[in-house]
Amino acid sequence: MTGGVNDVYLVGCSRTAFGRFDGEDQDLAEQAVRGALADCGLSWGDVEFAAGGTNGETKPDNLVARMGLTGIPFVTVKNGCATGAVALGTARNGLIAEQREIACVVGYDNHARGAFSASPARYGIGDWYGATGMMVTTSYFALKIQRYLHEHDIDPRILGHVSAKAFDYAASHPLAWRRTPVTVDEVLDSDMVNDPLTRLMFCSPDAGGVALILARGPRAFDLCDKPIRLAAVELRGRRPGSFEVFSPWLSPGVRTSPSVDAAAAAFRAAGVRPQDVQIAQVQDTESGAEIMHLGETGLCAPGDQGAGYLTGDYLAGGRLPVNTDGGCIANGEPVGASGLRQVHEVMTQLQGRALGQQVPGHLRIGFTHVYGAPGISACTVLVAEGASS
Amino acid sequence: MGLSVVDPSLFSSLDPVVLQGSACAACAAHVFPAQGTCPMCAGIEVAPVPLPTAGVVWSWTTQRLAPKPPFRTDEFAPFSVGYIDLGPVIVEGWLLGKTDWMIGESVRLALAKAWTDDGETVFTYGFEVAE
Ligand SMILES: [Zn+2]
DSSP states (O other): OOOOOOOOOOOEEEEEBBBBBOHHHHHHHHHHHHHHHHHTTTOGGOEEEEEEOOSSOOEEEEEEHHOOOOOOOOEOOOGGHHHHHHHHHOOOHHHHHOOOSEEEEEEEEEETTOOOOOOGGGGGGGGGHHHTTOHHHHHHHHHHHHHHHHHHHTTTTTTHHHHHHHHHHTTTOOOOSSSOOOOHHHHHHHHOOETTTGGBBBOOOEEEEEEEEEEEHHHHHHOSSSOOEEEEEEEEEEEOOOSSSOOEEEEESSOOOHHHHHHHHHHHHHHHOGOOOOEEEEEOOOHHHHHHHHHHTTSSSSTHHHOOOOOTTTSSSSSSSSSSTTTHHOOOOHHHHHHHHHHHHHHHHHHOOSSOOOOOOOEEEEEEEEEEEEEEEEEEEEEEEESSS | OOEEEEEEGEEEEEEEEEEEEEEEEEOOOOOOOSSSSOTTTTOOOOOEEEEOOEEEEEEEEEHHHHOOTOOOSOOOOEEEEEEESSSOOEEEEEESSOSSOOOTTTTEEEEEEEEETEEEEEEEEEEOOOO
């Protein structure tokens, strides 16, 4: 049961603190890679394949200038919020297709305060759209969750519970950014940004780096007491009927989402069901996103999220602990690192060595989900197997 | 006519005001603004079409903070934005006259002042409560 030749495992991981950062972007990447190698007792010379991504201006493959010129293939990824998951999938595929054994995956970014302004031309839209104040990401999130709450009859106060949960988890995580607990009422009473979303419901762009070491086949069990099998990593794009950022129009037909498609594909590939998942991460760019993504991934029946938050389903002792490191809301979103932060958190939870609040009990199946512009989603299924815990 | 607008290609008529979309001959999908191909079925037989001027609020929000450039305004005040279900297509646009809305409210198309350019008022489209 352990280490089939085409099974790929996570054997090492490391993340930096997330938040504001004064150094160079690749300082974050280097720190994460060195940490992940040390985590499984390897050195850069052991790495046979690498994949990495950033949304910034540096070239990830130039990390070899810091790590060592070993001549390995290093694939660069730039897929917005899905960058980390795509890099992870690329490394997995590289190990299998080329029958290599050890891969390194890295994601990092160092965004300036208030980054993420967008130009219409980049999205193929006329200048009028930006000039009339409609090219605003917070507005998009608000319009989307406003409709979702209406269609599924969810109390808008649940948005406050999402952020309060995030800050509560982050309070016990040494590397999260915003670690001060905030009450539901404080979230709801903070400044309204775009109805129904308030200031404390949004994540902010910041800095961070994460790296993972992958191993194929039985070798994984020599490197790690409890390797975590990468049972699925699936990327999907939008189909007609999806509701994406910067859309002057929507179709009135059946609503679709790349998140629905990516999650279904990941569960199918892994041979598990959403109800088998014991720990999860879903994209929480703002608190409404977490509510929608719990429904779209199948982790919760659409409309039941409200009851889930009120009864503590998503807390450490609940049915399905979600975003246990505080998610994007409390960690911020360095775009290139964010998806790998999710995998890092679920991996360490499955191994019983979470940096923050450890979920109790024997965890076997984890799940991660990212979603971003211009309508892409990537999901992973992670499985703890082999060595007893 | 002679009215100055944010982008003439958005309109099939200014008096009365009507938005211009495009419709696909193959799948009947309507999109806004008009474009030359159909993103729904990848069809290329697409023609301009005037859109209905009345609909209902499908979703809404109010922009409480001034957007960053390229947003243009003479003087910022919070304004509402919504998606309006016009039947064949759901169109995004300003919601005029108030900042607190309900999904399902009936609205109709109107022109609204966007900003002033060299003393001349530039208009965009929006939707106001239909009596
Ligand atoms: Zn068509």
